[in-house]
Amino acid sequence: MTDEITTYDIAAIRAQFPALAAGTAHFDGPGGSQTPLPVIEAVTNALAQPLSNRGDGTPGERNADTIVVEARQAMGDLLGADPSGIVFGRSATQLAYDFSRTLAKTWSPGDEVVVTRLDHDSNIRPWIQAAAQAGATVRWADFDPATGELTPDDIRAVLSDRTRLVAVTAASNLIGTRPAIAEISRLVHQTGALLYVDGVHYTAHTLVDIEQLGADFFSCSPYKFLGPHLGVLAARPALLETLHPDKLLPSTNAVPERFELGTLPYEFLAGTRAAVDFLAGLGPNTAGSRRERLASAFAAIEEHEDTLRTQIEKGLSAFEQITIHSRAAERTPTLLLTIDGHSTTDAYRHLAQRGVHAPSGSFYAIEASRRLGLGDTGGLRVGLAPYNDAEDVERLLAGLSDFLRS
Template identity: 80%
Template structure:
């Protein structure tokens, strides 16, 4: 297919402000169908879920339809889709639930590559259970986290391996399938942070083999909340803390309070929007998503190559995104300039490329960048070649001052 970037961009009202957005890893802009779906949900009768009143039925339909849409996106089962306020909240909840099954001397594996939301909940839960935390290191020179790095910290006492599917800081995609297999051979569960990965590659949870997979719709054109996917039969074995009168059914036993129905409606619309990226694709939603993500990955690969070549032509730039397999995400620092100054300089020119460690503080420190991090460039489906050229021109002007 031809990736019609002009037609695609026309569906994002925020782009009319003229800003070139490179902050996709932190959150994407919102297309009109998602905005409309949220408004439609709030414009019709809406109440707690049920089957009697119109508002009850509307809420029930939104939840049911969105579980199916997210299951299609992730290659999961609808009864295994849990909704929460954020991926961080869901991970904290699951860490407390799983820690009930740990004993002193048990071990939990976390990695230096991860966002802190897939580190600190496990470190803190392990401390409460008397379990030991073992750290898997990545190579700061290459940005690679390998299966051998995980194997080195596994033992017969490992109860959980928490690993990212893609680094939100430098884009590295570890060999997650191989890591999951190693963890399972050691008798451990796996918890995969897919927040950054889901925006760029189609997920197949069944093929991946992860026990738990978490993501955030606002990273793939949807509204702000979190999603956790797992096998329903695994969720059935877990006993989270919950209110006495709340249902014990799966997946609802993991969902605290009333769900944000309007945001779920927006998430369903975001999945359908992604499925329509290739207008020529036909078939089921899942089949259309396969075609759409193939087109998206090609579009982002072309733009990332353009960025890589442009940065290579600039003096005094150090690129820290070096892994062979990575998302279209680039972290950089400068020999003689502050990345915070670059962030401000670009912002004044209508280019949004933020600076920081973006909650991947362990990765930033391991790279030798402390808590400061660097300037991060991240692509989204609506990023254009013109955006990239504006970014590169802005960086050239900044470095040439």
Template identity: 80%
Template sequence: MTYDVTAVRAQFPALEAGFAHFDGPGGTQTPRPVIDAIADALANPLSNRGSGTLGERNAESLVTGARRALADLLGAQPSGIVFGRSATQLAYDFSRTLAKTWSPGDEVVVSRLDHDANIRPWVQAAASAGAVVRWADFDPATGELTPDDIRAVLSERTRLVAVTAASNLIGTRPAVPEIARLAHRFGALLYVDGVHYTAHDLVDVDRLGADFFACSPYKFLGPHIGVLAGRPELLETLEPDKLLPSTNAVPERFEYGTLPYEALAGTIAAVDFLAGLGPRRDGTRRQRLASAFAALEHHEHVLRLRIEQGLKELEAITVHSRASERTPTLLLTIDGRSTPDAYRYLAERGIVAPSGSFYALEASRRLGLGDAGGLRVGLAPYNDTDDVDHLLEGLADYLRTPPAH
């Protein structure tokens, strides 16, 4: 599988600082084409969307172009792409909108595997509507969240199931298509947090069975913005709170204020950059994305195995990422040692591997790690074997130092 990581790395100015970045799950570094696209958008005339002036046409082109790019990336329809400030903000917006349709005694399912952005908005919206929250558990020994775990908390009163497509803490990838079939069998909608998943696999919202799918371009080489893909016909049935003079058209009725056109320009560039990572140069953008993600998945899989093999030689380290299907993201704890201390030690040696629960508070607690979490090591398209070896050497050196008191 062709993947030229050296050529990829040359596109990232931030890597010139010499750090080995394993903080991709929290936000990736930015390639030059994305930086240039943002600058070009700001350097050219921009105004509110329209068809009269050049600035209006530029703005309109960026919005429609970004919807098409995200539709290609997610296997969705452009008319179902909603932009927001962040995936968290979108979850809050949609939870409040959907809660208008709930009645006291209705039920909402959330999972302990999820980032809090796919838990707390639903818990709070349920409370406002008098709905009941049902919690789906996962197995802390294996990291697995199974369809049976979801089935155990479904009922005829279930109105919504919120679940992650991939855990940002331990990488677990639940069987979302099976969960979707179960949720729909009970007449419930499925809201999928795809923020971590989208960076590592080609999304197909229809295959996943997601009624709503949220992601964040800054997790896959783009700018800070949130994206939600929904079925247009479903979005037509929802009535969000909005300003009186703002349009009631879908998807615009869910977007508040003027969109960040420069971020949309960067998002288009990020999708195009991803599409260029694979060997395929012809065909549609969706076809090139499929080729690129196949190459990227192989690249990241090889690096993940190299990390895992190296960690086996470091007996003091426990790896909590154990699910059979998972992203190249590992959560580590160190016997008798503080992972914040390990993070600082590695950072001083040019290795970025942060420590924490990363807003996956319920998952961290279920793993027995409390609110502290652990050291998270996540791979991105620009990581290479030198990065991995640098990480393993840094961890081995850390274990040889006296514990801090």
């Protein structure tokens, strides 16, 4: 890459992550990223100040309200979304279940819901179960295990005038495939259906623009992009106004609060805002709006991660026993590996003993793992994050070489 020293100072970035001082080379980012100091401090500071339920009468109430407003604005900037359509929840899985139950109230027997074999189970099972309750039919969109590609034609093949919702990932957490969501959106909307996009893995690596993607609902998890454990969903406020979730009688009916059941974790919302601000500071643009700075930062992050991914793939090419199942033309820097004659669980443990964390499994993408012919076992997943560096990669490759010799 060009001019990395001035545009992406990896040493300075790594210095902001206390967990890295333990010496582990983390390739477990797809399962959850490490946390930078500004996020840790934001969580701590929120808890150290007066904090109450939202309101305007006391300092604690005002602090809580400010935290929520700032977190919605930050996530709106990150996703290219209206802050008034940002819903917070415990996790992306919980939000999928909540919205599947709410949307299923509008379905009838004979209606159809589309899910894909590529997705994390949190964007499959809630829809299957909600469809069963409504008497709706589930249709499956397949992907090509040889290429890892899920194409718009794969979605087109299962659409009909009875389709009510399509649930699809923006990026596979198992093999990194990034389907053409904008084109899929056009097909889905031509049928009059809604599009629910799982952006949990995608948001960690690419600047999101939900309007450009054409997503009616877009979910993500801040703990995948340097923030706290939380779930976020973005949708148009006008669409949210048409939906009526089950809720407590005295709780507000205002959007988006009507979807946020119970008191929000204010300290985690403060951490989420800090994570977005931290990301915005990773690029060369330091003077624009937060959205402009995020665009600059994600361009730098993508360039950095792609450079490391190339380094990994070049190194892996020397190992004949290793098969890389991440092959799509458009994909995140996430590689799923299997090793001829060896268990990837054994490889994971071998690497862990050498301070390299690359976990083994199917990572809840069980349908994708089965479609790849890997059963429920999956493989060794190597995922990059903004704090990985070339030395991490060399340690990974050396560890794998040592494992194969052993």
